[in-house]
Amino acid sequence: MEDYIIKIFRESGQVKETFVNENLNRIVAAVEAVTMALKAGNKILLFGNGGSAADAQHLAAEFVNRFAIERPPLPAIALTTDTSIITSIGNDYDFADIFSKQIRAIGHKGDVAWGMSTSGTSANVVRGLEAARKIGMVTIGLTGRDGGDVAKIVDHALNVSSGSTPRIQEVHITVGHVICEMVDFKLFQRTDMK
16 A cells, blocks of 8 residues: 555656646746736636635635735635525526626626636536636636646646546646745745745
């Protein structure tokens, strides 16, 4: 069992290293886009399914509360938290519309739509990002595998070239943390890095 545990940790590290090598410039561009949106008084809308829904909530909390430094709260909303909205849209229309309807209701031009899909093909994430583009929002997609439809339609595609859902999710939360920390630095010129 010990060897298998070591193998998992090594694989996770290798996937992260490959990701940063393939996406460094895209990460920088995403940081700049989020920073510019927040400086302009806009907000971040985050969304995904399953583990990605949890990641959306996790990252929204990092922006609203704080990440690693004391600073003012930053406007971010996870579109995965209001069960009444999600279930009414899913029941009255279609589950594929749960994010697009919320984006149409509260999204504005210049806001950031940050969708997460390990496959890159989640219909509700794709529709949400399409709705965001129509409004004039900045779009970020965290994906896996070949990036799917999400990678084709977003302004900033950050794709984990792996077929392992757990490894993809581990990279997604890591890059989410990196973006939070770099946005803090860009906005407040400090981090907790020693």
